[in-house]
Amino acid sequence: MEQDASTLKPSGIRGKDAAGVERIPGLMRLFAPGKAMAVALPLNGGELELGRGSPALGEAQDPRMSRRHARIRFDGRRFWVTDLGSQNGTFVDGEPVPPETPREVQRVIRMGDSLFVPNADVNPLEQLGVVTRDGFVRGPAVQALLEEVARAARLGFPLHIHGESGTGKEGMARAFHENGPHSAGPFVAVNCAAIPQTIAERLLFGAKRGAYSGADADAQGYLQSADGGTLFLDEVVELDLAVQAKLLRALETKEILSLGAAKPKTVDILICSASNKDLRGLVAAGKLREDLYFRIGRPEVSLPPLRQRPEELALLVQREVQQVAPELGLHISLVETCLLRPWPGNVRELLVETRSAIQAALMHGAQRVEARHLSTNAGTAFGSGPAPAPMSVPTSAPPPEDREAAAREAASRARPLEADERTRIEEALRQQGGNVAATARALGMHRTQLRRLLERHAIAIPAGNEPD
Template identity: 55%
Template sequence: MSAETMDRSDPLTGGQRGPTPAPGLVLVFAAGKPAAVPLALDGAEVEIGRDHPIFAAHPDTRVSRRNSLVRFDGRRFMVIDLGSRNGTFADGAELPPDTAREAARVIRVGDSLLVPIRDVRPMQRLGVRVAGDRIEGPSLQHALEAAAQAARLGKTLHITGESGAGKEGLARAFHACGPASGGPFQAVNCATIPEGVAERLLFGTKRGAYSGAEADAQGYMEAAHGGTLFLDEVAELSPAVQAKLLRVLETGEVLPLGASKPRRIELRFCSATHRDLRAHVAAGTLREDLYFRIATPRVIAPPLRERPEEIPWLLQAEAERTARGLALHVSLVEACLLRAWPGNVRELLAEARSAAQSAHAAGSARVERTHLSSTAGSAFAPPGGAAAVKKPSEPTRAHLVSALKRAEGNVSAAARELGAHRTQLRRWLARHGLDARAYAPQGRRTRGKGD
């Protein structure tokens, strides 16, 4: 698999290579095209303007010579407009001159977009990689490498992550990097298997096993012989089928329905759920013995909200698939960077396709925010149109710890990142025995509850 790394460059302001995070910005969109240029803040602030080196390879004539000042105070990125000709926007809102405002998601100067990030070192090292049809930012690259390492060291992998975040892509990486890469890759979504037929679909059937079984039928497991079997939503299988699956994984033998002798198979096994497997065990939907067989090693598919640098590239790829030469307007990319995308990459691509089709049908040469559905990437509301926020799915303990670390124990900031209300986040923290104050800098640990 060939891969091209886009804008993989050395830090523009001198790099911090030690363990201390390097807060900074990433230029993700400039003058109509995606970018991936990291900029570490020098002395906790940086002045953005047309002559800054960050625009050397991505010139934007709508950026003023002295456009904006960005500061990081240890907790937040604060932005000040320096009297620019076309203004400065923080999270979609235009700033009055000489007034500092927080930017949590995106900063717009001219026709360019910069994403504030607490540690730009991964972007400095890895950039954004285009690998075939897949766009890979640093978080996704780390997850793919973890899947590849699991393939080199063992025969099983479990993947967790939200719906649409790319779990099958990680499973395919596990397959491609292992010794069985030349064999078949058999992907099965257990949640879509009709009740009562999972056993024969997975393990196959012998002729005469039941009324209508007029010939031997190969199951998914035999179809994966010599390769990799990927079972998505594995906990949706019934306990009886789980027991039979466990036996196959432990013995390497599959017994088709109605057969008297097992058949020997050789395969690698990858499973996935959109919830933590331990929650399935606690709920009684997953056998404990199967859990201990498949739960480790584990890789997390990072949600799209943790991969904002990928969004412009994903949008461009979908626009080009819809109509060659169709360009992106900064308003569309900014809107997409500001939305939660509960359906992750799957939802973004579907909505981008719809917006591109609307633009093309209207005869527009570029896709703008007006072509994007007003509900795209937003939380769901109940029937009747009453305003409400979709209850977010509960993150894993690892996700919670990650968010708290990035927010340095600030509950409000962590809640924003996770797309949840502070009250909901506190419930999750209590359920997992986590104290937000433990992740705050030493000087703030005794003050309040991390707000």
């Protein structure tokens, strides 16, 4: 989207978040020549001019940037980028922008060999940075959640972790265990979705010898194994209602009655559960017992998806390359492409696909991992049609009419939208009050792509809201 520069007035207004902390709009610099980073660049007065030698870039200068490369403005709602006639050009969301023409940015800006992501509040990044601990890369949002988790653990409360698949719920559960009164005891993680319902009771509560055909010895259940420690029940909502009832009784009485046992056994465990589904909605649908919800559903923390934690992404990719093939370099095109994709499988998917890209680079004898080594489907939303080709360093953009034709062709080949993906889009629309641009940012896609999905799959916008 283009707009006359005269209409763009830097607001300079700094709002406050729900806790009364000042919000500071700015950029997050996530990649400098050959190196991932996470550095906050505040837009003082609502505007920032960047180029080679800019004090804001510190020691990590970029020789491929011009001395006056681009200007970034924040108008109170949106970020705008204006190329100042740079030699190597400025790219917004993967496309080159004409000089002296303001362009709205949704996801990522490339200048030279540096990548920047706009953010309405860089204060958390400036204050907390991104840290790597115990093998986990943790940005400001996750660090804040870890403090909540630690408080709940120290008080001996149960904890429920909500988050999409692959966001790092088990890592959060381990932090809960390590900060609680049972940190010296075992940590037992159970994937309830993988337990066959016919043997769920036996696996959870154990069985005595002779309890059923083939039970020739006592078998300890997961709850007994976690005695004196923490039991992590991932996707606890997948348990049968009858098993949920027995689990509730065990949690309330701290007694477990194994199959075939005459007397219960006392256990002392701390409970942490997780799900990628809304617990209250499952209670209303009759798939989760209301009494169990009140026992394990509060307090709750919500892990944001990777697309809302871009400050972690480049560091995650770089760490994976260094661990798998330290002899390889990391090219800006790979990081840029990863920042432009929504990654519905979150951190888990990113790491798996990065490993595949590393293997492709090694097989082709490359000296660095580039976007061309990444699968075309990696990190793309399910059901949204074929992914765009991986980006290398673009030199020119196709004419607008060609891009429109390609989009129409892709739409005609698109598969029906998966139920989970449709639910994710509808939920994001509700959370953003029907604002299409805000929903697109939350989903990690351009608003034009989202509008096509809404129209193609007849997804209604909440009443009283129109696409912007």
